[in-house]
Amino acid sequence: MGEIVLIRHGETTWSASGQHTSVTDLELTENGVSQAKALAPLLAGREFAAVWSSPRKRALVTADLAGLEVTAVIPDLAEWAYGDYEGLTTEEIQADAPGWSLWTDGGRGEGGETAEEVAARLDRALVEAEPLLDRGDVAFVAHGHSLRVAAARWLGRPARDGREFKIDTASIAALGYEHGGHAITLWNLTPTTANPPAATD
Numbered sequence: 001m002g003e004i005v006l007i008r009h010g011e012t013t014w015s016a017s018g019q020h021t022s023v024t025d026l027e028l029t030e031n032g033v034s035q036a037k038a039l040a041p042l043l044a045g046r047e048f049a050a051v052w053s054s055p056r057k058r059a060l061v062t063a064d065l066a067g068l069e070v071t072a073v074i075p076d077l078a079e080w081a082y083g084d085y086e087g088l089t090t091e092e093i094q095a096d097a098p099g100w101s102l103w104t105d106g107g108r109g110e111g112g113e114t115a116e117e118v119a120a121r122l123d124r125a126l127v128e129a130e131p132l133l134d135r136g137d138v139a140f141v142a143h144g145h146s147l148r149v150a151a152a153r154w155l156g157r158p159a160r161d162g163r164e165f166k167i168d169t170a171s172i173a174a175l176g177y178e179h180g181g182h183a184i185t186l187w188n189l190t191p192t193t194a195n196p197p198a199a200t201d
Contacts, residue, residue, distance in 0.1 A: 002049060002133040003176040003185060004126070004154070006140050006147045009054075009062040010036040010170040015144075018089045020102075022079040022143075023111070025057050028065075032058070035170030036065035038191035042172055043067065049136035050129070054078045054143060062170070063141040070141070076121035079143035083112020102145065103160040115149075119159035122150045126175075137174075144169075151175060154182050 010032030014021040028036060043066055053059045053070045054077040063070050085093050085108055093100050097108075106114040129138040140150060148162030154175045155161075167173065167188055174186035 001177060002047075002135070002137040003174040004129055004133070004138050004140060004150075005043070005046065005048075006142070006150060006167075006173040006175065007039065007043075007062065007066065007068075008144055008147055008167055008169055008171050009056075009058040009141065010034075010065070012058055012169075014087065015169050018091075019087050020082045020085050020089070020093075022081045022086055022107075024086060028058055028061055032062075032169065033065060035191065036062040039066035039170055039172065042189065042191065042194055043139075047136040048139055049132045051139040051141065052077060052125070052129070053141040054146070056143070059141045059143065063139070066141075068139060068141070074125055074140075076125045077140055077142040077146060080118050080145040080149070081107055081111050081113040083107035084109035085112065101163075103163040115159040118146065118149050119153055122146060122153050122159075126150060126154060147173070151184060151187075155184070156182065 010028045012026040012032060013029055014026055050071045051068045052072050052074045053063050055073050055075055132138050144167050148165045148167055149159045151165050152159055152162040168190055170190060172189045176183055176185035
């Protein structure tokens with residue numbers, strides 16, 4: 001039985017600065033390109049029945065640089081839509097809305113999504129992917145918040161519980177099974193954690 005492999009895109013200028021990035025279609029930074037290329041060895045041993053990507057360039061380019069051939073672009077894998085909070089950091093948002101949390105309060109204004117709306121589309125992606133696991137793994141190449149919601153929903157938990165799953169740029173996670181039930185089988189593996197620098201004397 002295969003796994004749903006969650007792959008977060010490489011670094012962008014906004015992910016590096018902590019700015020919320022959904023519909024803004026940013027390129028990878030030079031570091032992000034290097035990160036994405038370094039994912040290839042971590043994925044090389046897997047047999048993918050399907051590789052699904054968010055429509056955003058940062059996800060599509062990450063998939064290509066990691067050596068994956070995207071078989072479908074899936075709008076449901078797009079990042080949580082922040083609405084008026086697009087491009088702002090958490091600190092900037094909380095200066096206007098003290099105590100705000102994306103996980104409980106969602107986006108704001110036109111286009112801003114609630115946690116329930118994001119959960120509904122990630123649920124669709126998970127339901128469509130699970131039957132394919134009989135033939136191999138299915139990759140979701142996407143974004144920090146949407147992938148954290150996917151993990152929470154795979155476990156049958158509400159979308160807001162995704163806040164408990166930290167996920168770095170250019171990282172890999174896997175959703176699979178244990179004793180017939182859904183389980184997280186791998187989380188937040190990056191090229192650096194997979195191959196830590198050698199200790200120096």
